[in-house]
Amino acid sequence: MESKKKNNFGSLTESIGKFDLRNKIVLIPAMNRTASHLIAATFKGFGIQAEVLETYKGLDLGKKYTSGKECFPCQITLGDILYFLKKEKNKLGDFFNPENYLYFLPTADGPCRFGMYNKYQRMVLDTFPGLDKLRIASLTTRDGYSLEGLIEEERSLDFRKASYLAAVVADVLDRLQWRIRPYEKQEGSTDEFIERSRGVMATTIEAYSFRKEFDKILDKLEGIIKEGTTLIDPAISAKPLIGIVGEIFLRMHVAANQDLIRVLERHGAEVVNASLAEWVNYISYDRIKSAKYDFRLNLNQLNFASSKRYLKSIIKFKADLLYQEYRQKQVYKRVKRLVDLVEDHKIAHLERILEKDDIYSFHLGTEACLSIATVVDCARTGYNGMVNVFPFTCMPSMTTSAIVKPLMKKMRIPYLDVSYDSSIQPGREATIRTFMHQSYQHFQRYGNIRANSNCKISARKNLSVLTE
Numbered sequence: 001m002e003s004k005k006k007n008n009f010g011s012l013t014e015s016i017g018k019f020d021l022r023n024k025i026v027l028i029p030a031m032n033r034t035a036s037h038l039i040a041a042t043f044k045g046f047g048i049q050a051e052v053l054e055t056y057k058g059l060d061l062g063k064k065y066t067s068g069k070e071c072f073p074c075q076i077t078l079g080d081i082l083y084f085l086k087k088e089k090n091k092l093g094d095f096f097n098p099e100n101y102l103y104f105l106p107t108a109d110g111p112c113r114f115g116m117y118n119k120y121q122r123m124v125l126d127t128f129p130g131l132d133k134l135r136i137a138s139l140t141t142r143d144g145y146s147l148e149g150l151i152e153e154e155r156s157l158d159f160r161k162a163s164y165l166a167a168v169v170a171d172v173l174d175r176l177q178w179r180i181r182p183y184e185k186q187e188g189s190t191d192e193f194i195e196r197s198r199g200v201m202a203t204t205i206e207a208y209s210f211r212k213e214f215d216k217i218l219d220k221l222e223g224i225i226k227e228g229t230t231l232i233d234p235a236i237s238a239k240p241l242i243g244i245v246g247e248i249f250l251r252m253h254v255a256a257n258q259d260l261i262r263v264l265e266r267h268g269a270e271v272v273n274a275s276l277a278e279w280v281n282y283i284s285y286d287r288i289k290s291a292k293y294d295f296r297l298n299l300n301q302l303n304f305a306s307s308k309r310y311l312k313s314i315i316k317f318k319a320d321l322l323y324q325e326y327r328q329k330q331v332y333k334r335v336k337r338l339v340d341l342v343e344d345h346k347i348a349h350l351e352r353i354l355e356k357d358d359i360y361s362f363h364l365g366t367e368a369c370l371s372i373a374t375v376v377d378c379a380r381t382g383y384n385g386m387v388n389v390f391p392f393t394c395m396p397s398m399t400t401s402a403i404v405k406p407l408m409k410k411m412r413i414p415y416l417d418v419s420y421d422s423s424i425q426p427g428r429e430a431t432i433r434t435f436m437h438q439s440y441q442h443f444q445r446y447g448n449i450r451a452n453s454n455c456k457i458s459a460r461k462n463l464s465v466l467t468e
């Protein structure tokens with residue numbers, strides 16, 4: 001596959017957007033292995049062919065067709081799609097037709113570079129013969145990841161609900177893995193069990209999501225959790241609890257973050273990573289705020305037609321958020337009867353944390369909103385250390401670091417920034433080991449939420465970070 005120079009800026013509008021997914025093979029990037037496969041299963045349940053892209057094998061291609069100024073996740077995803085297309089072309093020969101596929105690549109409305117990934121990748125694809133025919137199906141944060149235009153209107157709400165459930169189930173499976181693995185009786189048993197369970201849940205979701213038989217999906221999940229808890233060795237005592245926040249792709253992409261969770265576990269940690277569903281909830285929450293702002297603005301200008309439009313948006317996004325929070329709560333309620341997994345906070349709770357001490361504003365947007373509030377909340381409620389994971393030069397994550405680092409010093413909680421760009425840093429392991437040593441000392445002094453009787457941290461729940 002050789003690239004040739006060609007610029008067709010019209011394709012930025014014509015070949016990126018909401019396209020009918022029927023009769024296409026939808027190509028899904030593997031940001032998070034569990035979530036990508038369960039979301040692909042949801043697509044299949046709704047009669048849409050879907051395939052999760054192999055990831056990280058095409059990184060050389062991703063680097064070859066970027067300049068080095070792009071964010072690391074852009075290089076990874078570009079490499080993944082080019083690698084897939086190259087392999088598919090070799091496999092199918094003359095039968096390879098790029099029009100048969102849709103590349104599924106969500107986007108955002110700024111303020112960072114994420115909003116430009118799909119346009120940049122479009123331009124790169126257009127330089128290869130025939131690949132201008134491969135269209136990019138893009139969900140956007142601007143309309144709260146609306147699925148309108150991708151699937152028949154009468155099924156789009158059901159599809160959205162089923163996809164959200166798949167995301168929550170993926171979060172639960174991931175958290176189950178991190179809950180069991182540090183305490184497993186037999187080394188390697190957790191990974192083998194989770195890999196098998198991922199397949200079971202994918203089959204179950206594919207079979208029941210279309211008919212909205214969500215209880216059957218949750219019954220299967222309960223069975224998996226019951227089996228999973230038998231892998232835990234009760235004789236292994238609680239370990240320092242480490243929270244992870246940061247940029248969503250790097251947090252979740254095991255190869256890109258050089259298997260950070262496992263490295264922390266090797267040095268004695270139990271880890272809880274921020275979830276995928278939290279991000280989806282944040283997008284709905286942010287859309288409500290934005291629609292409220294536009295509603296007030298237009299009302300003040302006596303522009304009633306626009307006010308009415310924004311009022312409708314407020315109602316729609318509120319309905320989305322209420323449904324998502326209800327569904328997430330329902331899943332965790334069932335799960336927590338069987339195992340003490342950490343549950344996500346409501347986004348409104350995270351905003352209140354920031355407002356109380358005036359440390360950041362949701363009006364500024366980005367993942368920094370979630371990361372800063374989560375770090376403060378975890379520091380107050382029983383964690384022994386916090387890690388901020390991000391691609392090298394990631395704007396929201398550097399904002400998080402600038403705000404959170406002095407606060408953690410004040411609260412005497414070990415804190416670590418780790419950035420990745422695929423290079424191997426010889427000093428990284430020593431930094432993580434030092435961080436874990438500090439976290440262990442914190443754990444010995446204060447306990448944590450796992451070592452309940454010994455937890456002396458949660459008493460600080462309502463203290464201001466500025467006075468601690």
Ligand code: SF4
Pocket residue numbers: 071072073112113114115247391393394395396397
């Ligand atoms: S969140 Fe960070 S890594 Fe992602 S596009 Fe924005 S700056 Fe780049």
